[in-house]
Amino acid sequence: MEMGSQICVRNVTHFYTNRYTRETVLALKDVSFEVDQGEFVCIIGPSGCGKSTLLYLIAGLMKPTMGEIRVDDRPVTGPGPDRGMVFQEFAILPWRTVWRNISHGLEIQGVPREKRDEIVRRYIQLIGLEGFENKYPYELSGGMKQRVALARTLACNPKVVLMDEPFAALDVQTRITLRNELLKLSLQLSNTILFVTHSVDEAALLGDRVIVMTKRPGQVKEIVQNPIPRRERNERTLEDPAFIRYRNHLFQSVRAEVQTAEYEELVQRS
Numbered sequence: 001m002e003m004g005s006q007i008c009v010r011n012v013t014h015f016y017t018n019r020y021t022r023e024t025v026l027a028l029k030d031v032s033f034e035v036d037q038g039e040f041v042c043i044i045g046p047s048g049c050g051k052s053t054l055l056y057l058i059a060g061l062m063k064p065t066m067g068e069i070r071v072d073d074r075p076v077t078g079p080g081p082d083r084g085m086v087f088q089e090f091a092i093l094p095w096r097t098v099w100r101n102i103s104h105g106l107e108i109q110g111v112p113r114e115k116r117d118e119i120v121r122r123y124i125q126l127i128g129l130e131g132f133e134n135k136y137p138y139e140l141s142g143g144m145k146q147r148v149a150l151a152r153t154l155a156c157n158p159k160v161v162l163m164d165e166p167f168a169a170l171d172v173q174t175r176i177t178l179r180n181e182l183l184k185l186s187l188q189l190s191n192t193i194l195f196v197t198h199s200v201d202e203a204a205l206l207g208d209r210v211i212v213m214t215k216r217p218g219q220v221k222e223i224v225q226n227p228i229p230r231r232e233r234n235e236r237t238l239e240d241p242a243f244i245r246y247r248n249h250l251f252q253s254v255r256a257e258v259q260t261a262e263y264e265e266l267v268q269r270s
């Protein structure tokens with residue numbers, strides 16, 4: 001393992017086995033990659049190629065059938081506070097206010113009240129929800145709820161943040177707003193971020209690198225470096241010729257996988 005790499009996925013293969021029929025599904029096949037400390041890496045690939053599976057394995061919610069996952073040079077054996085996860089569905093507690101949702105993880109960790117309040121205040125400000133501290137989730141829009149979910153995870157300051165399509169349930173406009181907010185916010189974060197998305201645009205703009213996966217069984221098809229450094233990326237980047245080439249490359253790469261998947265399904269059916 002190279003110095004500085006924080007997540008190391010080495011030759012990971014994962015099968016799911018149906019408990020009753022004993023049928024197996026090969027979800028991931030020989031996946032290897034490394035993510036450096038503080039890096040923002042996006043993962044894209046066709047539906048069902050094993051992206052969520054990969055995040056669950058890194059989170060330690062499941063054990064890979066074969067291969068090894070290390071975080072900070074230690075093998076992952078289960079979930080831990082060094083890894084925080086943000087899911088597609090809003091994962092916030094409906095009976096707690098915005099403030100108390102964000103402070104929840106810190107309460108569990110036993111962070112003293114004063115320190116906790118200071119951290120929560122900072123994240124409320126970072127996600128732009130000042131004035132909504134005492135609102136309950138049902139009083140918030142989808143975008144606001146997802147901001148709270150993000151702040152809730154970040155407040156515990158995990159070394160690694162795992163995000164599984166965190167913006168997928170939002171309307172297009174809100175999704176673009178949150179994407180841009182996350183890009184800005186990421187400049188102030190030192191956490192390592194692994195972000196799964198269906199959206200090539202999201203991946204291209206947010207990721208310092210993008211991992212493109214093949215159709216199932218998911219393998220790493222290629223890993224592409226963003227030509228624009230994160231601190232220089234913003235809305236205007238979308239018109240930068242180098243960025244457009246990069247984005248189009250990613251788009252073609254994923255599309256080729258989706259098309260072979262659809263073609264094979266057609267052949268199998270006929």
Ligand SMILES: Nc1ncnc2c1ncn2[C@@H]1O[C@H](COP(=O)(O)OP(=O)(O)OP(=O)(O)O)[C@@H](O)[C@H]1O
Binds near residue numbers: 017025046047
């Ligand atoms: N609990 C499970 N039991 C059996 N098979 C599963 C289970 N979870 C996922 N799979 C299968 O594993 C494969 C990968 O699933 P996964 O959810 O990781 O894909 P994904 O890339 O996240 O897809 P999407 O983009 O649609 O979210 C799929 O073929 C899926 O049917």
Ligand SMILES: [Mg+2]
Binds near residue numbers: 052053
């Ligand atoms: Mg998924």
